[in-house]
Amino acid sequence: MNPEPLHPQTRIGHVHLKVADLERALQFYSGVLGFTVTQRYGKEAAFVSAGGYHHHIALNTWESRGGSPPPPGSTGLYHTAILYPSRAALADAFRRVQAAGIPLDGASDHGVSQALYLRDPDQNGVELYWDRPESEWPRNADGSLAMYSRHLDLESLIQA
Numbered sequence: 649m650n651p652e653p654l655h656p657q658t659r660i661g662h663v664h665l666k667v668a669d670l671e672r673a674l675q676f677y678s679g680v681l682g683f684t685v686t687q688r689y690g691k692e693a694a695f696v697s698a699g700g701y702h703h704h705i706a707l708n709t710w711e712s713r714g715g716s717p718p719p720p721g722s723t724g725l726y727h728t729a730i731l732y733p734s735r736a737a738l739a740d741a742f743r744r745v746q747a748a749g750i751p752l753d754g755a756s757d758h759g760v761s762q763a764l765y766l767r768d769p770d771q772n773g774v775e776l777y778w779d780r781p782e783s784e785w786p787r788n789a790d791g792s793l794a795m796y797s798r799h800l801d802l803e804s805l806i807q808a
Contacts, residue, residue, distance in 0.1 A: 662704050663728045665772055666712035670694060672769045673707045680748045681730070681741065681776075704730075717771035727765065727773030738762065738778040739808040745776070755800035759786040760793065762800050 667673040674694055677683045683696035686703055692710060695703030718724050732738040742764055754765040763777035786794040
């Protein structure tokens with residue numbers, strides 16, 4: 649089967665997360681990462697965004713209030729990836745995470761991007777990343793991508 653490819657401007661629009669405690673989740677996504685609350689549904693749900701978009705992330709407790717994260721070895725969302733417009737903006741995000749005392753699970757240079765990995769208060773994986781310009785992406789001799797995973801120099805990132 650060889651279906652027609654998607655239109656090249658197709659994007660993932662938003663993620664909707666089940667959380668145990670809405671206020672705790674808002675403290676992370678809005679208070680630490682800096683997303684703006686665009687709408688609330690009482691104490692059960694909230695939408696947050698950057699740049700005035702209706703919502704990039706929705707948070708709700710409809711089926712999860714007081715719940716616990718899925719156990720290891722179960723299926724589900726691996727992480728939500730938040731794309732920053734520049735390396736300096738990613739550095740700012742890293743400073744926010746550090747100031748909040750949130751530990752990183754990892755930090756990688758993938759050739760095409762640089763990424764920080766951490767967990768939100770409900771133990772959902774979160775990737776904060778910046779894409780290098782496409783002209784700088786590593787390529788094989790045949791032109792295909794040659795992505796890799798190398799340690800990201802966090803000291804260099806902070807200097808951005």
